[in-house]
Amino acid sequence: MTLHHHREEEFYMNKSKSNDYTVASLKRQAKKLSKIAGIRHFEALEKVAKEKGHPNWKQLIKKNDDRAEKPDVRTPEIATPATLNYHHVLTSKVLGQRPNRKMSVKNHIKVGRFLKEIQGELTYYKKAYNIIRNIRIKMDTWLGGEYNEHELDTATFNEIYFGSFTHNFDTIPSLRQRSQLRTLLRRARGVIDNSYHDCKPLEGLHHMFDMAMNALIKWPQNIKVPVIRDKNIAAGTFIRFKTNKKVGIVFHHSYRTEIVTGYSDAGPFEAGRHEVSVMKVQPSIAEFRPFRLWLPYGICELDDGTEVLINRDYTPIWQRTTAGEVKSIEPETDINSDPFDWYFDDRTAPYYNNKKSLELCISVLKSWGVDDKNPKVLNRLPRAITEKNIGLIAPKGFS
Numbered sequence: 001m002t003l004h005h006h007r008e009e010e011f012y013m014n015k016s017k018s019n020d021y022t023v024a025s026l027k028r029q030a031k032k033l034s035k036i037a038g039i040r041h042f043e044a045l046e047k048v049a050k051e052k053g054h055p056n057w058k059q060l061i062k063k064n065d066d067r068a069e070k071p072d073v074r075t076p077e078i079a080t081p082a083t084l085n086y087h088h089v090l091t092s093k094v095l096g097q098r099p100n101r102k103m104s105v106k107n108h109i110k111v112g113r114f115l116k117e118i119q120g121e122l123t124y125y126k127k128a129y130n131i132i133r134n135i136r137i138k139m140d141t142w143l144g145g146e147y148n149e150h151e152l153d154t155a156t157f158n159e160i161y162f163g164s165f166t167h168n169f170d171t172i173p174s175l176r177q178r179s180q181l182r183t184l185l186r187r188a189r190g191v192i193d194n195s196y197h198d199c200k201p202l203e204g205l206h207h208m209f210d211m212a213m214n215a216l217i218k219w220p221q222n223i224k225v226p227v228i229r230d231k232n233i234a235a236g237t238f239i240r241f242k243t244n245k246k247v248g249i250v251f252h253h254s255y256r257t258e259i260v261t262g263y264s265d266a267g268p269f270e271a272g273r274h275e276v277s278v279m280k281v282q283p284s285i286a287e288f289r290p291f292r293l294w295l296p297y298g299i300c301e302l303d304d305g306t307e308v309l310i311n312r313d314y315t316p317i318w319q320r321t322t323a324g325e326v327k328s329i330e331p332e333t334d335i336n337s338d339p340f341d342w343y344f345d346d347r348t349a350p351y352y353n354n355k356k357s358l359e360l361c362i363s364v365l366k367s368w369g370v371d372d373k374n375p376k377v378l379n380r381l382p383r384a385i386t387e388k389n390i391g392l393i394a395p396k397g398f399s
Contacts, residue, residue: 023064026052082199086145095141099202102146103195105156111139112160114188118181120166121173123272124223128215135208136161139192142201144347155397158346172223182216185209233260236385238283239276247279249288249381251388263381265291265351267312267398268390285382291351293317293378293393295361298339308335309368312349313394317375318368326368331377332395 030044037044045057054060079100086095103111115136122129140161147157173181189209196202233239233253239260240247248264258273267290294317296309305322308329319329343361344350350358365371377393384392391397 023061026060078197078199082197083201084145086141097201098142098145099196099199101196103142103192105147105152105160107191107195108139108143108160111188111191112136112163114184114191115139115161116163118184118188121177121181124172124225125215125219128212128219131208131212131215135205135212138205138208141347144345171225178216178219182213185213185216233273233278235388236285236382238279238288240279241271241276243275247288248276249285249385251385251390263290263390263393266349267292267351285385288381289374289378290381291358293381294375295350295358296343296364298342299364300335300337300339302335302337308333308337309364310335310339311375311377313398314396315377315394317377318365318370320368326370328376331375331380331393 026048027045030041030048033039033047034041034044039047042057049055049057049060052060054063081100083097084100085097087093115132119129119132119136122132143152143157143160149157189206192205193202233250235251237250238247239250239262241264246264246266248262248269250260250262252262253260253273259270260273260276261268261270263269292312293315295311296317297312297314298310300308300310302308307320308316309318311317314335315331316329316333316335317331318326320326343364344354344357348354348357350361362371377395380392384390
């Protein structure tokens with residue numbers, strides 16, 4: 001036996017004691033083996049692969065990738081009861097179930113970031129886009145059941161799963177980017193599985209993740225980035241969303257990025273030019289009354305007994321004195337009081353086609369005698385569009 005064969009045999013005896021390995025560690029072993037045995041690097045890789053029970057290096061890599069598809073997670077102990085119902089805020093109807101456990105806010109933020117990053121790359125792949133969106137909705141619902149407003153402020157809650165994120169409107173992701181999206185999806189699922197115990201709601205969420213992974217693996221070959229040849233859409237133009245036929249008004253359209261920003265019943269929006277169509281018949285701006293601006297979200301009581309209605313962004317819209325006189329109010333007015341009554345929440349908002357919430361809000365305005373009048377913040381809309389300053393209609397910020 002030659003010296004290098006003896007050293008090679010000794011090398012294998014030392015390295016084959018454990019099956020716990022990573023691709024990176026095996027590459028390091030192959031590099032050392034190449035020097036010890038005086039063989040080329042690819043030959044060393046083949047030898048290392050066979051030592052680990054694989055026909056060749058290529059099969060070892062494939063086997064390792066398959067193993068990576070299934071995250072190695074720790075499942076928490078099952079709580080008693082294992083699941084909790086969540087209900088409609090107004091009707092108390094059971095809408096579904098969630099695990100009887102809290103995932104930390106830190107982990108919710110992490111999962112939300114992963115999901116938003118994935119969805120931002122799926123602009124033109126609607127099947128995968130909608131699956132990820134449904135996962136975000138599910139996680140947003142669980143988050144709302146796990147933490148109340150005292151434990152998690154509304155602004156942070158809104159940002160975690162449905163805050164703004166960057167859409168890729170320019171290109172289709174490369175093969176490498178698609179692989180990174182699958183990695184992000186596995187990481188999101190791993191965080192979730194480490195945080196919740198086994199239960200039926202988690203099984204349903206697993207099914208959604210499986211569908212998402214399958215969609216990312218079977219990426220269609222015929223997806224194309226649409227070419228938009230229209231001119232810029234002017235500020236103040238009314239558009240209609242192609243997905244739900246809702247109406248919005250444009251604040252800005254970037255011809256370079258093809259992103260349209262504006263305001264709708266649900267508040268500020270950002271959409272690709274291909275996702276909206278310009279309305280053939282343009283209504284008057286004076287006729288546009290976005291729900292988020294003029295419908296009451298809650299009612300507060302000041303120290304002097306004055307009642308104040310606020311909209312969804314906590315902007316005061318009407319005030320009523322102890323004598324029963326209803327007056328307009330400046331949007332910047334500080335309200336040093338928390339609402340003592342709410343008319344809807346983010347799951348039952350009237351701008352999401354919830355008729356009962358809409359009827360309740362309008363009935364409140366009628367009882368105040370202002371259902372046919374505009375609050376001061378709504379009257380600022382034309383000026384906000386002209387100046388392209390959306391902050392004028394939300395002086396306290398969007399929440």
